[in-house]
Amino acid sequence: MAKIEFRNVVKRFGAIEVIPEMNLVIEDGEFVALLGPSGCGKSTSLFMLAGIYLPSGGELLFDGHVVNEVEARDRNVGIVFQSYALYPHMSVRDNILFPLRFKKTPRDEAFARVKAAADLVRVAELLERRPSELSGGQQQRVALARALVKEPQLLLLDEPLSNLDASLRLSMRTEIKSLHEQLGVTTVLVTHDQIEATTMADRIICMRAGRIEQVGTPDDLYLRPSSLFVAGFIGSPPINLIAGEAEAGTVTVNGARFPLEGGASGSVTVGLRPEHLRFGETGFAGRIAQIEPMGREILYVVETGMGAVRVLEQGSSAGHSTGEQVMIGFLPENSLVFETARQKLIAGAHVRAPE
Amino acid sequence: MSVQAIPKASTAASEPAADWDALAARARGVRRTKAVVLYAFLIAVSLPIILPYFWLVTIAFSARSGVAETAVLWRSMAVVVPAVVAFWLTAALAQSRRQLWIGIATVAAIAVFAFAVLVGPDLHVGNFIFLWEPDFASVVRSRIGEVKGAVQFPNVWHAFGNSILIAGAQTAIVVTVASLAAYYLSRFQFPGRSSMLRSLLVLHAFPVLTLIVPMFLMLYWIGLLDTLSGVILVLVAFELPFAIFIMKGFYDAVPWDIEMSALTDGASRRQAFVSVVLPQVRNGILAIAVFTFIRGWEEYIFVFTFLIRNSNWTMSLYMYWVRDDVMGVDYGVVSAVGVFYLVPSLILYMAAQRYLMQMSIGGVKG
Ligand SMILES: Nc1ncnc2c1ncn2[C@@H]1O[C@H](COP(=O)(O)OP(=O)(O)OP(=O)(O)O)[C@@H](O)[C@H]1O
Ligand SMILES: [Mg+2]
Numbered sequence: 001m002a003k004i005e006f007r008n009v010v011k012r013f014g015a016i017e018v019i020p021e022m023n024l025v026i027e028d029g030e031f032v033a034l035l036g037p038s039g040c041g042k043s044t045s046l047f048m049l050a051g052i053y054l055p056s057g058g059e060l061l062f063d064g065h066v067v068n069e070v071e072a073r074d075r076n077v078g079i080v081f082q083s084y085a086l087y088p089h090m091s092v093r094d095n096i097l098f099p100l101r102f103k104k105t106p107r108d109e110a111f112a113r114v115k116a117a118a119d120l121v122r123v124a125e126l127l128e129r130r131p132s133e134l135s136g137g138q139q140q141r142v143a144l145a146r147a148l149v150k151e152p153q154l155l156l157l158d159e160p161l162s163n164l165d166a167s168l169r170l171s172m173r174t175e176i177k178s179l180h181e182q183l184g185v186t187t188v189l190v191t192h193d194q195i196e197a198t199t200m201a202d203r204i205i206c207m208r209a210g211r212i213e214q215v216g217t218p219d220d221l222y223l224r225p226s227s228l229f230v231a232g233f234i235g236s237p238p239i240n241l242i243a244g245e246a247e248a249g250t251v252t253v254n255g256a257r258f259p260l261e262g263g264a265s266g267s268v269t270v271g272l273r274p275e276h277l278r279f280g281e282t283g284f285a286g287r288i289a290q291i292e293p294m295g296r297e298i299l300y301v302v303e304t305g306m307g308a309v310r311v312l313e314q315g316s317s318a319g320h321s322t323g324e325q326v327m328i329g330f331l332p333e334n335s336l337v338f339e340t341a342r343q344k345l346i347a348g349a350h351v352r353a354p355e
Numbered sequence: 356m357s358v359q360a361i362p363k364a365s366t367a368a369s370e371p372a373a374d375w376d377a378l379a380a381r382a383r384g385v386r387r388t389k390a391v392v393l394y395a396f397l398i399a400v401s402l403p404i405i406l407p408y409f410w411l412v413t414i415a416f417s418a419r420s421g422v423a424e425t426a427v428l429w430r431s432m433a434v435v436v437p438a439v440v441a442f443w444l445t446a447a448l449a450q451s452r453r454q455l456w457i458g459i460a461t462v463a464a465i466a467v468f469a470f471a472v473l474v475g476p477d478l479h480v481g482n483f484i485f486l487w488e489p490d491f492a493s494v495v496r497s498r499i500g501e502v503k504g505a506v507q508f509p510n511v512w513h514a515f516g517n518s519i520l521i522a523g524a525q526t527a528i529v530v531t532v533a534s535l536a537a538y539y540l541s542r543f544q545f546p547g548r549s550s551m552l553r554s555l556l557v558l559h560a561f562p563v564l565t566l567i568v569p570m571f572l573m574l575y576w577i578g579l580l581d582t583l584s585g586v587i588l589v590l591v592a593f594e595l596p597f598a599i600f601i602m603k604g605f606y607d608a609v610p611w612d613i614e615m616s617a618l619t620d621g622a623s624r625r626q627a628f629v630s631v632v633l634p635q636v637r638n639g640i641l642a643i644a645v646f647t648f649i650r651g652w653e654e655y656i657f658v659f660t661f662l663i664r665n666s667n668w669t670m671s672l673y674m675y676w677v678r679d680d681v682m683g684v685d686y687g688v689v690s691a692v693g694v695f696y697l698v699p700s701l702i703l704y705m706a707a708q709r710y711l712m713q714m715s716i717g718g719v720k721g
Binding site for chain 1: 610613615617619621634635
């Protein structure tokens with residue numbers, strides 16, 4: 001187990017600066033998720049932890065020791081690649097055994113540990129097969145067993161669930177989470193799926209273009225996103241963002257006036273999550289343009305004076321129909337106000353629905 | 356079919372149904388024509404390829420008193436031509452793998468039987484005299500009363516050994532160097548990498564014959580003229596670029612993350628290469644090994660130029676001198692030497708066929 005620290009870490013590929021500067025502490029035994037859109041440098045950060053990439057600057061620390069120069073094979077890091085990277089010419093048993101070959105583990109002990117790791121991820125009956133004879137989910141579990149068998153001090157998972165179908169993804173999510181609780185190994189999960197991150201991780205590191213936008217618990221990111229980017233990235237269906245002008249205690253959006261609590265002025269963006277909006281007697285007016293049933297919830301797209309607004313309502317049958325005129329209300333504490341120019345959250349600022 | 360479920364659509368669909376049949380018939384006709392053309396082409400191409408080899412073997416085993424008997428050749432042709440045609444027809448008409456194999460086996464059995472009846476009585480191994488009689492040239496000449504002037508031939512097994520040595524050593528060097536160099540070219544960035552890749556192909560484009568004079572001088576000055584190692588070095592130099600290029604294609608196809616995974620699993624760069632990367636390119640290595648070996652086995656120009664003493668003769672030189680010395684006297688012996696020279700490459704090709712097929716696939720990716 002290890003405590004991980006990035007200190008001013010920089011990574012360049014030739015002239016391209018992929019990670020301008022990264023500062024981050026991951027506590028011993030923690031489960032964190034690196035979340036961000038494609039190409040934002042998640043895998044790159046992970047590969048620096050694994051020792052595959054050398055940082056171009058700054059320091060990387062394991063338990064307070066600088067490991068920049070320590071080779072991948074000496075770091076005792078278990079990694080599951082996005083493609084699983086199983087060795088195609090070896091049986092599942094040999095795949096899982098592979099890391100132990102270089103640790104000079106005695107034969108009997110090695111076999112016992114392979115067995116234990118295979119049992120842990122429930123692939124014990126597949127040991128004689130080749131990777132090509134396994135399903136995606138089975139391959140993923142073998143990769144996990146191979147990463148775990150060496151009892152790593154750090155477990156790295158690079159989008160391990162992205163190749164799986166929806167139901168398998170759901171069950172693997174729970175399995176990986178319970179494995180982490182069982183073993184307590186420091187784990188970094190890379191993902192671009194915000195649901196994966198919020199359901200599995202203790203803390204989420206939200207990245208954008210090589211920079212960390214926000215670090216916090218899933219609740220932090222959902223309730224108090226520090227920027228427009230995080231607000232837009234977390235939550236599904238995505239948050240409604242409405243641009244307006246704040247002046248003398250009101251936000252004016254295309255004629256509609258929202259009373260403002262807390263100080264803000266100039267151009268602001270109001271964030272309203274679809275699940276926090278309610279149809280009612282008061283609020284702002286609109287016309288239902290589209291209805292999308294989503295199983296246990298219904299998503300309404302409502303045309304309003306400030307553009308299309310998404311409203312999510314519980315229940316499996318639509319209580320409203322297309323073309324209907326509605327009023328949309330919300331609780332002030334659920335609203336978020338961002339400074340448009342800097343894209344940052346204005347802490348403590350809320351708007352109320354127009355009366 | 357659940358046609359009744361959509362009664363309205365079914366009436367609509369029944370109208371163009373006749374058209375569908377016509378379209379299907381036309382497609383079938385086109386397919387059939389294509390098949391006929393294809394198999395006619397295959398027959399036309401395979402006959403001229405197979406027949407010379409077949410005659411070579413037939414002459415080697417049937418010629419008596421130095422002359423190929425035309426009657427035997429015609430009879431053997433009467434067996435082989437129908438057999439080839441029948442083979443392709445079977446391939447064209449077979450509906451399943453099973454039928455194909457049964458068909459081929461039947462054709463082969465009939466051909467072997469016909470051959471045994473028509474040609475069998477004329478077969479003998481007397482023309483392979485060179486295998487046990489080093490001074491066969493004198494023997495053969497004495498049959499027609501010409502005793503003097505025979506070339507002093509070395510033991511054929513000695514020439515055979517030289518050929519194996521040249522081809523084997525060349526293969527070992529080319530495979531080792533190419534698999535290491537290609538790995539480096541495939542995985543690492545270094546200044547001059549792309550120009551090196553380009554020059555690899557350009558090197559291969561030059562006709563080797565143009566370099567024979569400078570090569571001769573170089574070998575002479577180094578002191579490797581008329582030695583097997585000199586020829587091996589020259590052959591390696593000429594074969595290496597292409598082998599590297601082919602191998603690079605195979606390495607490029609090995610996923611990068613497998614190797615990285617091995618590194619994080621505790622392997623050193625070398626261990627990762629040996630235990631994870633090399634097994635993935637095994638077919639490529641086998642392919643270049645077979646090609647290089649056969650290339651060395653067939654080598655003629657360089658051995659002819661750079662080897663002088665008859666104790667250094669390879670099979671190709673042996674063949675050349677047999678043809679030069681005995682051809683006018685005995686076709687049978689020349690053909691028998693040819694067959695003896697042919698057999699190793701034939702065996703190798705057949706054993707490695709599967710891997711050679713893969714080379715074209717792996718190579719394209721280069
Ligand atoms: N070896 C490399 N050479 C040059 N640029 C690279 C290299 N590897 C990655 N990059 C660049 O670095 C950026 C970050 O890449 P990275 O693989 O870390 O993205 P990611 O966040 O993992 O994305 P994804 O979700 O698509 O996997 C990308 O813009 C990519 O083009
Ligand atoms: Mg990635």
